[in-house]
Amino acid sequence: MKALWRGLTLACGVCGGRNLFRKCHIFAMVDDCPRCGLHFERMEGHSLGAVAVNTVASSALVLVVVIFTLLINGTNTATSTLLMLAAPVGVLFPILFDSVSRTLWNAIELLMRPPHVGEIREEFRRSKVR
Secondary structure (H helix, E strand, O other): OHHHHHHHOOOOOOOOOOOOEOOOOOOOEOOEOOOOOOEOOOOOOOHHHHHHHHHHHHHHHHHHHHHHHHHHHOOOOOHHHHHHHHHHHHHHHHHHHHHHHHHHHHHHHHHHOOOOHHHOOHHHHHHHHO
């Protein structure tokens, strides 16, 4: 749970380190964690998992908006009303959630495939052993 919480709060899943995104471009993640040295793109195609997390979360939120609108207004709700409510959510949420989806996917991937000894800086590992 700790790793997932770190992923949701834009932190490294291994050490909790911050500043994982470039200063000038919030959508560009650094290659390695500044604190523990974990390389985030651990295998080819790694970022597809973050895209999947973002797509699932965004689709779920749009579905929730549509369901709540139908529950509140009834099934006679105009399609234009549904579109006016769901379209901004479907466009803005994936953009705003992009950074979280990247760190969350890294945390999920770390739970599925824990880091090997060589993937984390030696000085970080030694400080955690003490």
